[in-house]
Amino acid sequence: MTVPQKSVRAAGCVLWRRAATEDGLEIGLVHRPKYDDWSHPKGKLKRGEDALAGAVREVAEETGMDCRPGAPLPTSYYLVEGRPKQVRYWAAEAVAGAFTPSAEVDRLEWLSPADARHRLTQERDRPLVDALLAALHLA
Template identity: 70%
Template structure:
């Protein structure tokens, strides 16, 4: 039997807001789906999930990221196929956003606003997991 699971990885990307030090989370807007989500994407064949997560963050947001704690794995069905997305907390480092074909906008929002902006309810639990990983809850 062939495993048809779609494997993907991403990060809950965060940084401290310059000046105040307040926590901000990065959400990406994908025009193809008209949704707001955490940066993520499909893994290349044989790609390490963490390496893939960091690659996707940089491709979608323009920011290099310093990985932190592993966050919950999300599992759901897309187009009749199971999908598994592994996530990590990641602090944004150097970089800057440039709109591209996959992501046309990003927002840096406080956790409560990010939770409310996320399109998929399953993505909201990752905000809480990040706050726990950063020892903020």
């Protein structure tokens, strides 16, 4: 008999800021040296932590940004080392703060939606860019 594994619960944000560009906004992506990948800021929830609170905390920890969360975005489901993982996402506008590199996240880049879509390492993260634009009524 196999016991179903409990999902790893995580949360994050598709972080954006207003910009004087054709799109009118830029999306913040983080680089994690441990995985050498580009992703939206996200992380595991602490025991008993509300998903939205965890998403805002992860944005602050990984990017140094205070953010204003907005619309919920699609949840990602995937396996990590054979274990199911669920990541809940929100659109979130960066409102203040400054990035400081760390061992966990060594770079933060602000990119146009098209460039962000291409820079993201995981295919599963790309539809979140379109979901953000739709949530902001820019799609």
